[in-house]
Amino acid sequence: MKKVGFIGLGAMGLPMAQNVLKQGFELNAMQHRNPDPIRVLETQGAQVCSSVEEVIRNSDVxxxxxxxxxxxxxxxxxxxxxxTFQKNAILIEMTSGSPDAIKNLHRVYQEQGIRVLDAPVSGGTVGAEKGALTVMAGGDQSTLNDVEDVINAMAQNVYLVGEVGAGNAIKAINQMLAGIHMIATSEAISLANELEVDTNILKEVIGNSSGASWMLMNKLDSIVDEQFEPGFKLPLMKKDVQIAVDEGRASVLPLASLALQLYKSAEKENSELDFAAISKSIIR
Ligand code: NDP
Incomplete structure (x- = not known):
């Protein structure tokens, strides 16, 4: 069985690492600031390391x-x-970042003979817990083949979408849509309130109509109930919409630009809340 190193044990990383452990892989991980995730993993059989270098030294992937x-x-x-990486080792980089940053990292790693898969994910913390994420992978087919067993422990849908950088390009587009749809859902609730439309009826009817979106169907209840526990923290969504706007310098992206302004102005007050808290700027 492969030895897997895991760096980043947050809202996504911890449940993903737990699923890797559950599939029988040896897991090496370490504490960053918060001690809770590593304590959980240790009770489930993970090897606790004291540095990133130790995690890498003890792992194949x-x-x-x-x-x-x-x-x-x-x-x-x-x-x-x-x-510290051995030649031919594989880094599966799952951070949602800019295509340029992962391409740069890939260039540096390639010079050292380290293989990189650009593999951002979608599906949220629920998808991470269920091992049902969607992975948007950029890289070589052979690299993906070599780590597919590990990725399958965390994901339900795995797409190889191009070279390194292509994964984060698709992820940026997904996040641009998700960020806009969250604001659109908030506006729908605001208008429903003004027109005295019951939001349960709204969800049911629009769920079978052309205005439906994943956000409307899955986030309307949390917005109405003002449940903003993260989830996906608002500053992370701001970061993702910023990436889309930066990458789209030559494109016309009026909605993304406006969404970015809204997330930026909501960021400070809501830095520890789910990005659904953007609705507080919209619903009176
Ligand atoms: P969190 O903020 O919950 O977790 C980040 C993790 O990274 C924490 O464990 C943190 O440790 C760790 N960390 C930060 N800096 C370092 C460092 N220097 N060395 C080692 N560990 C470090 O973020 P999420 O898990 O929510 O998100 C992670 C990525 O996944 C982001 O790019 C996000 O956009 C993306 N994503 C998130 C989704 C979600 O629903 N949350 C869905 C899909 C993608 P500590 O807390 O101890 O500082």
């Missing part, structure tokens, strides 16, 4: 899922970390 490009670069572009 390393998975990372960190908040943004910044943490990915800080952790994975350190010289000591790169030197």
């Amino acid at each position: 390393v998975i990372s899922i960190l908040p943004t490009d910044k943490e990915m670069n800080e952790v994975l572009l350190s010289e000591d970390v790169i030197d």
